[in-house]
């Protein structure tokens with residue numbers, strides 16, 4: 721079979737988006753704003769994998785996602801709160817390691833389809849007061865159970881109100897939560913982003 725050059729070009733163009741995995745579209749959030757707080761759990765052993773899987777504790781995201789979070793943080797700052805990050809972009813290899821430990825689609829995305837974290841478009845976050853004290857959200861980050869579900873109602877009024885504060889503010893800037901984890905938010909356009917597997921370092 722003879723493949724015409726024009727056909728080859730079309731084939732290449734159709735393949736190219738799969739390789740849009742360079743980190744050109746990504747930024748470190750700290751380069752956009754100094755007003756965030758960080759507790760990047762996968763850069764420590766304090767996570768459900770019980771090991772440090774990130775070399776660097778920076779929050780890396782698609783540029784427009786980071787910019788939307790800067791706006792959201794300004795909104796929260798005016799109310800007396802700050803965004804604190806637990807996780808941002810996550811390489812696909814780390815997703816695979818997570819799936820091995822917890823192959824439950826309610827809490828970990830199957831690496832075959834990938835997580836929005838692997839696309840640089842999801843964040844795991846909470847709110848603190850201006851002194852950096854975390855608001856009570858009822859459970860720790862990565863508590864895999866009903867108590868962490870957004871619609872779990874057997875909680876003190878203050879906790880429900882804290883969860884709503886986070887959700888309401890983020891929705892104003894293009895983020896959507898998920899039912900099973902109060903800390904996880906996807907940027908609305910993030911499903912269009914390709915999966916990535918580059919590692920971040922602190923250079």
Ligand SMILES: [Zn+2]
Pocket residue numbers: 807837842843844903904905
């Ligand atoms: Zn998440």
